Amino acid sequence: MARKQKLTTVQRKDQRQKEEAYLKELQNKIEEYDPKVSKAKFFKDLPLSSATVKGLNEASFVKVTEIQRDSIPISLKGHDILGAAKTGSGKTLAFLIPVLEKLYREKWSEFDGLGALIISPTRELAMQTYEVLTKIGTHTSFSAGLVIGGKDVKFESARISKINILIGTPGRILQHMDQAVGLSTSNLQMLVLDEADRCLDMGFQKTLDAIVSNLPPTRQTLLFSATQSQSLTDLARLSLTDYKTVGTQEVINEKNGTAASTPETLQQSYITVELPDKLDILFSFIKSHLKSKMIVFLSSSKQVHFVYETFRKMQPGISLMHLHGRQKQRARTETLDKFSRAQQVCLFATDVVARGIDFPSVDWVVQLDCPEDVDTYIHRVGRSARYGKQGKSLIMLTPQEQDAFLKRLQMRKIEPSKLNIKQSKKRSIKAQLQSLLFIDPELKYLGQKAFISYIRSIYIQKDKEVFKFDEIPTEEFAASLGLPGAPKIKMKGMKSVQQSKLLKNASRSLLSLSKTNDDGEIEKKDKQDGVRTKYDKMFERKNQTVLSEHYLNITKSQANEDEDDDFMTIKRTDHDLKEEELPELLLHSSKRGQKRALSKKASLSTKGNATKVIFDDDGEAHPVYELQGEEDFEKAGSAETQKQEFIDKEQKILKEVDIEDKQVAKEKKQEKKRKRLENMKKEMEAAYDEEFGSDEEEPVAYLGTGNLSDDMGNDYSSAEEGEPERKKSRYSKNNDDSSDEDDNINNNGVIEIEEPETLEDLESLTARLID
Numbered sequence: 001m002a003r004k005q006k007l008t009t010v011q012r013k014d015q016r017q018k019e020e021a022y023l024k025e026l027q028n029k030i031e032e033y034d035p036k037v038s039k040a041k042f043f044k045d046l047p048l049s050s051a052t053v054k055g056l057n058e059a060s061f062v063k064v065t066e067i068q069r070d071s072i073p074i075s076l077k078g079h080d081i082l083g084a085a086k087t088g089s090g091k092t093l094a095f096l097i098p099v100l101e102k103l104y105r106e107k108w109s110e111f112d113g114l115g116a117l118i119i120s121p122t123r124e125l126a127m128q129t130y131e132v133l134t135k136i137g138t139h140t141s142f143s144a145g146l147v148i149g150g151k152d153v154k155f156e157s158a159r160i161s162k163i164n165i166l167i168g169t170p171g172r173i174l175q176h177m178d179q180a181v182g183l184s185t186s187n188l189q190m191l192v193l194d195e196a197d198r199c200l201d202m203g204f205q206k207t208l209d210a211i212v213s214n215l216p217p218t219r220q221t222l223l224f225s226a227t228q229s230q231s232l233t234d235l236a237r238l239s240l241t242d243y244k245t246v247g248t249q250e251v252i253n254e255k256n257g258t259a260a261s262t263p264e265t266l267q268q269s270y271i272t273v274e275l276p277d278k279l280d281i282l283f284s285f286i287k288s289h290l291k292s293k294m295i296v297f298l299s300s301s302k303q304v305h306f307v308y309e310t311f312r313k314m315q316p317g318i319s320l321m322h323l324h325g326r327q328k329q330r331a332r333t334e335t336l337d338k339f340s341r342a343q344q345v346c347l348f349a350t351d352v353v354a355r356g357i358d359f360p361s362v363d364w365v366v367q368l369d370c371p372e373d374v375d376t377y378i379h380r381v382g383r384s385a386r387y388g389k390q391g392k393s394l395i396m397l398t399p400q401e402q403d404a405f406l407k408r409l410q411m412r413k414i415e416p417s418k419l420n421i422k423q424s425k426k427r428s429i430k431a432q433l434q435s436l437l438f439i440d441p442e443l444k445y446l447g448q449k450a451f452i453s454y455i456r457s458i459y460i461q462k463d464k465e466v467f468k469f470d471e472i473p474t475e476e477f478a479a480s481l482g483l484p485g486a487p488k489i490k491m492k493g494m495k496s497v498q499q500s501k502l503l504k505n506a507s508r509s510l511l512s513l514s515k516t517n518d519d520g521e522i523e524k525k526d527k528q529d530g531v532r533t534k535y536d537k538m539f540e541r542k543n544q545t546v547l548s549e550h551y552l553n554i555t556k557s558q559a560n561e562d563e564d565d566d567f568m569t570i571k572r573t574d575h576d577l578k579e580e581e582l583p584e585l586l587l588h589s590s591k592r593g594q595k596r597a598l599s600k601k602a603s604l605s606t607k608g609n610a611t612k613v614i615f616d617d618d619g620e621a622h623p624v625y626e627l628q629g630e631e632d633f634e635k636a637g638s639a640e641t642q643k644q645e646f647i648d649k650e651q652k653i654l655k656e657v658d659i660e661d662k663q664v665a666k667e668k669k670q671e672k673k674r675k676r677l678e679n680m681k682k683e684m685e686a687a688y689d690e691e692f693g694s695d696e697e698e699p700v701a702y703l704g705t706g707n708l709s710d711d712m713g714n715d716y717s718s719a720e721e722g723e724p725e726r727k728k729s730r731y732s733k734n735n736d737d738s739s740d741e742d743d744n745i746n747n748n749g750v751i752e753i754e755e756p757e758t759l760e761d762l763e764s765l766t767a768r769l770i771d
């Protein structure tokens, strides 16, 4: 890069004036721009700064999409937006570009703090948005940060004050707001709620309300989704002021009931399958689409886990992956990354990736389990046929679900075509599953969990016309998973699911579900006949830790995997059941917890010393000596001897207790010392990171050069048309500091940025920028 000249005061003044003039001109262009008249085709046709256009072009974004063309000019004018456009139509850029532009025009710098807040319902979506932002923002001077949980809050807090654009999930953002250190929202210019209706479905209403109430009312708010639900309209009413609704015609028509809001390039189909045949059909489907990239949606992480583990063993001939909200963040990120890059692969997933995630070139979206509503259907199938590409979707509907769900789809103008299964292609895997589960207790256990979570998922559904709990063929379904029988789910006042069906007309309160057995585990079906295998005995044991380490890894570890914020687990919380009414699905508590519960010693320790008492005729309790006759008393020795014996005994106890107390005090002291040293170490590390940057994932990235001149494609020294130079950011990646006091202009400090391809690239880029 060319070495820059040191600027004189006059030159700098001149630059500032040009900068002012440039920004004024940009503002005028925005005001004059009429989206109805000027139908922009390219980003350069929109009233955008050259820094943003350059960043977009370098990221291969040249032509605008419909939602971008229609919404960006309105957002630039400062209006609040309720934006709706089909899946894969480019909504991310529709809100990121106005964010960058707003801060650019406000000449935002690191000293101005947080300028924009972008809230996403899932970690995956937040990461993806962050990635797009860092791609297109390379010619701006802002810092961007990602807070999604799964990281040390203190670590994030220490850096959050430097962030201009913060992207995160609702819970984690509120956590930072509550801590009131670092994160100051008083200057906030823009709030973006991406897939806001999903946040509401996941039960984040209160969190969102709390976040929004902390923000200055003067801010601009953009709200985007591919579906327009009532909850979204309600949220819009609460959080937007005088907003404009922007949507592609299809979404508006879809609302009017005249067009579907699924992409035209998506070929949609359905098949009718009895619940017990679903896995057979899925396996056959995968076997006959080995050259495809597909996502299979299931309704719970336990089902995902089970199908993934069993199908892996049956080796259908294609690479299999799984992703759900109960995995560790690292595993989730790795799978996202691998799946994005793979070409022939099958991903089993929950709705954690149903919304917003932009996987390239997905050929098939298969819905093994019926989604909870049409919106979820639209988002799931929207993982294919993105940005005008071709794609296919298949939904398996049971005869019980079919009519009602197809009716729901039809009301939204979605009419998938019926597929029939070729008998020649159909093969049953039931026997294989049975033998797999027979020889592998781990799989059997996973199967039981999958069974129960499916039953539970049907039970909690709101739409009772589609999801008919009492028509589930439980025995056949269990057999289809390879289980020897349907695990009993015991309910309060009832003995089994079957019995609950007998009471299907009883009020829901009667269906309050009780704990299953002493361990909170599913109750085993009585073995009336047959020989109990060693595995059966194993499963009957209370202490499941007898199972292998692998078992512990694949099951119990899940409980700990949610790390510090279980809000990240995708789950519907707006069903109208109370948690305690749901079938109990808990695994045994931790090993230590179990030991503690079973330990006699531990339980006695809380009860104090036992003292023998005698009850008088009135039922009053007295110490033994009070009601003892004189003769009996003297039998035990003279009063003096008894007194001495008593004193000796008590002294002995005191001594023992004293030793124990000293030991406890010593341990406490050691623990305190250890903690002090640990804190000191942490402080030193933090100070070191502050000074030299950290190897860990850094939640702050600096997007551009901080040099308006550069960003506008002009070096001041060669600027003919006088594009001005912008004030330098201390954190800009370009280290050439042309402040007049500083003679040490060092252009060798320029970091060359390759386009990040993977999340690891992005992380290392972030770390390098900080350095």
Ligand SMILES: Nc1ncnc2c1ncn2[C@@H]1O[C@H](COP(=O)(O)OP(=O)(O)OP(=O)(O)O)[C@@H](O)[C@H]1O
Residues within 6 Å of the ligand: 060, 061, 062, 063, 064, 065, 068, 085, 086, 087, 088, 089, 090, 091, 092, 093, 225, 226, 355, 356, 357, 358, 382, 383, 386, 387
């Ligand atoms: N102007 C553009 N030029 C080229 N590609 C684009 C453009 N805008 C978006 N894309 C690409 O289209 C794909 C879909 O974009 P995006 O993820 O923003 O869609 P979306 O509308 O947010 O979808 P969803 O509703 O599923 O979240 C992405 O791969 C993105 O890179």
